[in-house]
Amino acid sequence: MSQGLAILGATSKIAQEVARLAAREGRELLLVARNEERLEAVAGDARSRGASRVECITADLADVSQHEALWKRIEQAMPEMGAVLLAYGTLGDQDLAEDSVAYTLRELNTNFTSAASLLSYAAASLERRKTGVLAVITSVAGDRARRSNYVYGTAKGALTLFVQGLRARLFASGVRVLTIKPGPVDTPMTAHMKKGLLTASPKSVAATIYREMEDGKAEVIYVPAYWRLIMAGIRAIPESVGKKMKF
């Protein structure tokens, strides 16, 4: 991906670290996020660290009704788009979701529906240009619904399937589609959680993502890689046992 990189959800911690790596190589960046002030800080950081050009678009990515117009702006701002990284999402609060259907639907919209909408526009763009990388951060949580966070898990699981579908669709046009499944990462999203040995640093996760986007061949990566094994184990738990588990 030698051309520009567009990051959707550029103020997420992992996205910021990816932007830094790209900036250091002198890449062009298009950063999209909701909070203008924070986005400006991230853009300043990318410029300072060597990005050849940084464009910002302030937008609420969860607002599906604006996506068509938003994608037009994105294409105008970066006509030479070589790669798209979708990096936004909310962990949400499972208890709140169980108390409120509206909240559940909002979380599903943020983490799945809106992402599917944006990815559809992105896929069409890259398909037309017959080149590029479409990388999407989902989560290990999408590999199996669990008692403690199945709303988040469901959205990420659906997103994983959707991206799998896009991979099949874009294969013919030479566009590479990369599914990224991080385990828990030490970011503001997980600030309230206890950090264990399995909590990865955003810097190392971003380094893996960027390297894979740049010169990797994989279709699906777990970050760190050992999560592939852990999740295989978790998926193998029979339903009759899984339904009794609280984790």
Add this chain to the structure above:
Amino acid sequence: METKSGGTSIVPHAADAKGDSSYKSWGNYPQATHHRILRPAWMDEITGAVLRENAPLLAYGLGRSYGDSCLNDGGTLMDIRGLDRILNFDAEQGSILCEAGVSLGEILLTTVPRGWFLPVTPGTKIVTLAGAIANDVHGKNHHVEGTIGCHVEQFELVRSTGEQVICSREENPELFAATIGGMGLTGIILWAELRLKKIASAQIEMDTVAFASFEDFIRLSSDEEGAKYEYTVGWVDCLSGRKTRGIFMRGNHAKDGGLRTHPEKIKLSVPFMLPAFTLNPATIWAFNNLYYAKGKAKAGHSQVHYDPFFYPLDKVDDWNRIYGKGGFTQYQCVVPESEVAAFQEILERIARGGQGSFLGVIKKFGSVRSPGMMSFPRPGLTLALDFPFRGAKTLKLFAELDEVVRAAKGALYPAKDPRMSPQMFRLSYPRLAEFRKYVDPTLSSSFWRRVVEEKA
């Protein structure tokens, strides 16, 4: 991926009812238990967090202060490493504007390839910019450039009233002066702007010379000799008693050699605390002998990269662990040049006590004045000595050294100190009463309570 609602990322880092004791100072002595840890990710979260805080609050960066000036026992720590963005780098004019938690190493990674260097750097690049300002750090070029505070253009400070104040030499100059060297007590720094130094190469032209007395050292760092070199520093063998000996290092930025940065990853590390007996008088004696012999053998001219020249210890991650669980401490004082006999006295007392000191670093400070009210460097000679912390024995030795420093009208450095008395602090900082007017009532540290508050 991240929460969409702005304020949630600062939720207190999960600590159980006993509090959090994972935040330590570089010397691992003393220890502290913090009631709460805040980890803001954005500048816009700070003001609200400061307003909500009712326990004593202190910002914490990379924890390279040796003693307790970066700790806040029983209070709240705000870990500002999340504020790690470089907001603007002007590679034409040579200035950089960074969020508070950006480290000096990260600044170098960005600026060196474009031909700019830190105007002043301490002996480690693993410190945050805000921490460097709060301690008004100095380096091997103090005789030319003064402290880092001399090169700070401006910064923004959050006070516990909720005010956000821009401070510079023109705007709020008193608060600017109080914050430089202000030990984090005047407010939380959000960002700061630093003027940089133009370089043509990342290499340093270095000379090494052996010296055999403090008089020798003074001659080597004299204005005529020292002025030829931007960077000068001496190392003294602390166990040699009357027979002072040491290695003098001096250097200038090279004119060629490329603009390669230091490696981003640290390859070596001390993975766990070594047992306390690793460092004993015999091993320290052996080390000092070896270091002296090596330095003497290498005497002469060489060209070296800035990384080993300025930051030899950064090569080993967590090197402080060689001192074991008991921790270690540093004794750093400054005395007027006319009182150099005090250093001889200090070394003799150390030799007599048999406690050993790994590294004795000596440097002649120049007369460039820092804007900082509480700045440690002042014209004279400074000596910094590392000691394994051995409880009462170490404290007794330090109390003796205090007497020597006091008689020489010297001063001690809070960034290195776990134990100085309120009286020693007062004597070291004549502008203390003025400084106290600018201390924010919500901010405090273990160090501050120790040196200014009356014991109940």
